């Protein structure tokens with residue numbers, strides 16, 4: 001089992017990564033002297049798949065432990081689900097000495113982390129990601145929240161977990177479309193990190209889709225290390241952390257415009273294409289560089305489907321993005337792999353151009 005430190009000031013924690021390590025969950029919690037009153041909140045589909053294993057582990061626990069299963073959908077990443085969690089916590093007489101365990105993908109992690117940030121003015125929680133997307137991205141960094149009134153993640157808080165446990169075995173049952181969704185965030189890191197990682201992803205797309213364990217573990221480790229460094233330097237996203245939003249301003253607009261029929265990571269892949277075209281339009285990226293950087297996206301384009309997008313509606317959704325300042329949409333753009341520009345503004349005309357060109361790749 002590997003241990004990766006996330007050195008956030010006053011909130012340092014470890015990410016444990018390995019194969020078949022789920023049974024370490026309570027041992028690590030005990031070693032860290034975490035609260036003993038546990039509410040485990042698993043994703044319904046994952047729970048149904050792994051019920052025997054989860055129930056078996058629960059039986060080995062000697063303290064107070066209840067389980068509250070929830071459904072993971074963007075529509076249910078909402079106050080409704082939060083309310084159900086709080087009702088259950090109160091019915092079972094949990095107070096401030098609680099440890100919540102988020103056992104699922106990014107939706108579960110975001111909701112449970114947010115619940116932990118406000119229940120009893122804040123309780124401990126741990127992240128046990130079960131999707132590739134959650135393993136490489138959402139389980140680390142402490143961004144938690146819910147969707148509200150057609151805006152993604154608009155209600156939320158920064159709340160770091162006490163630890164993260166990534167069991168790569170959990171990915172065995174993940175459907176292909178969810179692997180592709182995780183690949184979306186991995187592709188984001190390919191553009192943000194360096195040429196070596198970009199080349200590695202470029203030559204391993206098929207291995208990722210086939211869930212080759214060594215490849216998955218390598219990309220999870222690299223992504224977690226990179227994200228850990230970024231968030232350790234800027235926990236609350238006042239500067240450099242914004243880079244992690246590459247492609248996301250477009251992606252969130254697609255998710256809302258398509259009424260959540262497109263998966264987050266799929267939308268991120270298209271969003272990155274739009275960001276590259278916008279970078280080119282604003283003369284940050286010349287035509288030659290643009291074409292070379294599009295290679296990875298072109299390799300995966302056949303995996304992504306999106307229906308017709310209303311550009312005007314998408315731009316108006318982007319105008320509600322929480323990263324905006326003074327009513328201006330702020331983009332993360334690129335001048336090269338690892339050459340990242342944050343808070344770039346653009347005219348509606350240029351954004352529309354980027355939407356048209358980015359989407360044209362996936363037609």
Ligand SMILES: NC(=O)c1ccc[n+]([C@@H]2O[C@H](COP(=O)([O-])OP(=O)(O)OC[C@H]3O[C@@H](n4cnc5c(N)ncnc54)[C@H](O)[C@@H]3O)[C@@H](O)[C@H]2O)c1
Nearest residue numbers: 045046072105106107130131133134138143170173174264
């Ligand atoms: N907090 C952050 O920093 C951050 C970063 C990126 C994305 N996100 C958020 O993460 C969410 C997307 O996360 P996601 O892609 O993990 O989606 P998800 O939580 O919806 O999980 C995807 C699907 O996989 C199923 N599932 C989960 N684990 C499984 C397993 N092991 N085997 C089979 N099926 C399984 C779930 O039931 C669900 O249907 C979005 O809401 C996005 O906004 C948050």
